[in-house]
Amino acid sequence: MNYSLSFPGRIIFGAGTVKDLPGLIPADSRVLLVTGSHAEKDGLLEFMQQLLIGFEAVSVCGIESEPPLSEVDKLIQAGRYSSSTAIVAIGGGSVIDAAKTAAALIPLEGMTADYFYDRLQIQGKGLFFAALPTTAGTGAEITPNAVLTDTKVSIKKSIRHQGMFADVAIIDPELTYSCPPALTAASGLDAFTQAVESYISKGANTVSRLLAGKAASLLMANIVQACKAPLDAAARSAMAEGSMLGAMAFTQSGLGAVHGLAHPIGGKLKIAHGLCCAILLLPVLKANRPSCRQHFKELAQLCGFDSADDFLAGIADIEKKLNIPDTFKKFGLDEEHFDFILKNCRSGSMQKNPRKFNNPELLEILKGLC
Ligand SMILES: [Fe+2]
Known part of the structure; x- marks a missing residue:
């Protein structure tokens, strides 16, 4: 049996490992922090902003579930506007999938629908991408694809590219306690x-x-x-x-x-x-x-x-x-x-x-x- 194996650049597992994140982001990065809608209320947003204090960072809080193409477009616009060089996504599968796609597309031309409908192709690696799941479920932090929805026609499918693997996946069980x-x-x-x-x-x-x-x-x-x-x-x-x-x-x-x-x-x-x-x-x-x-x-x-x-x-x-x-x-x-x-x-x-x-x-x- 022949096979080849591909994983994120680095996978870190264990309670409290979220604190390792700052040391893993390239120095001088301009970070786009993407979180779920509960992060503000739960204190997670503030915790992450404190953790990333050494970086220039902007935050987008709240991604619709089963992410529509417009949600990814919102992140692409935020990332291009703030000249982000790294994306940190902390949340469930929808947050991670939307951010993962944005990390791939921000340096390219066009918007999400262009890639969803294969009018344009992803070329190589996008921005530095770190993924931290707050649910034990989708595995989106590990995979090189993102499941998105075109809500106009109810079509749900994946955008996939080897360059979409996270650079760092941190699986900290403590992040799931509030799920x-x-x-x-x-x-x-x-x-x-x-x-x-x-x-x-x-x-x-x-x-x-x-x-x-x-x-x-x-x-x-x-x-x-x-x-x-x-x-x-x-x-x-x-x-x-x-x-x-x-x-x-x-x-x-x-x-x-x-x-x-x-x-x-x-x-x-x-x-x-x-x-x-x-x-x-x-x-x-x-x-x-x-x-x-x-x-x-x-x-x-x-x-x-x-x-x-x-x-x-x-x-x-x-x-x-x-x-x-x-x-x-x-x-x-x-x-x-x-x-x-x-x-x-x-x-x-x-x-x-x-x-x-x-x-x-x-x-x-x-x-x-x-
Ligand atoms: Fe699944």
């Missing part, structure tokens, strides 16, 4: 889905499976406790580490049909990515099982279960405890959406799925979710 239980559940189940899809992916290799198996076991064992007791340091640390390892895995292997379907469903029905993946996980896994029995069995054992059946029952039990709905009924999924979903689900993720689903097979899954 509320519902978001901890949805982002944690996204991370778990990513680990599982990576493990059974057609693109998996020895290294990605080692990372994905460990990630899945950490996430499965700790997600309920992290939601129940947000200040449980051990559970938060395990979730953050699981999310990081899962992202290191799927960056190499690719994902699968849950992520293939989650983008058009989430884009059309305006459902947050993590929740969308959580709802799709069980029906897609059940449909995938005949095509990856051995890997499924291995993964079940790594997560502490004797059989694939027990593993699936364990996932169902966790989703019940975390109040995850088992269909998209309350979000209004209907047969009228099926054409759009089928037309827009054949992304890179779908290509890596262990079972090659045809349209009637996908329709079968979708009908069960209405």
Whole structure:
């Protein structure tokens, strides 16, 4: 088996490691600090401004979730106007994805839509980029792509380039302590889905499976406790580490049909990515099982279960405890959406799925979710 591995320039993990950030940013940088909308109220914005006191810095606080192209444009304009040379993003996946794209595009010509629709191509490395996640979920700090939404046509897809890897990813579990239980559940189940899809992916290799198996076991064992007791340091640390390892895995292997379907469903029905993946996980896994029995069995054992059946029952039990709905009924999924979903689900993720689903097979899954 041949493979090549790519990661951010530097990955730092552990409680309190956010304090390492200033020493990792090139001296004399002009920093654009990008945070989520809660950062001001939570005191995180002030904390970061103090941490970056040695740099000339401007802040943009608040990025819409499932970031629309206009949110990235806002950052590009701020960065070009203030001649930023470095971007620090601290927040959830939306904040990191928007900032990651801005870091790539600020030194180039054009705006986000030009790259989203392939009218222009990213050339090489953008600005210095540091990513610090405040959720244990998307893995956006590790990946070289950003999921963006054109809200006018409900199209959600990735901009991707090797130059978009963060220069520094700092995964400090303490940054996740203030993440509320519902978001901890949805982002944690996204991370778990990513680990599982990576493990059974057609693109998996020895290294990605080692990372994905460990990630899945950490996430499965700790997600309920992290939601129940947000200040449980051990559970938060395990979730953050699981999310990081899962992202290191799927960056190499690719994902699968849950992520293939989650983008058009989430884009059309305006459902947050993590929740969308959580709802799709069980029906897609059940449909995938005949095509990856051995890997499924291995993964079940790594997560502490004797059989694939027990593993699936364990996932169902966790989703019940975390109040995850088992269909998209309350979000209004209907047969009228099926054409759009089928037309827009054949992304890179779908290509890596262990079972090659045809349209009637996908329709079968979708009908069960209405
Ligand atoms: Fe995901």
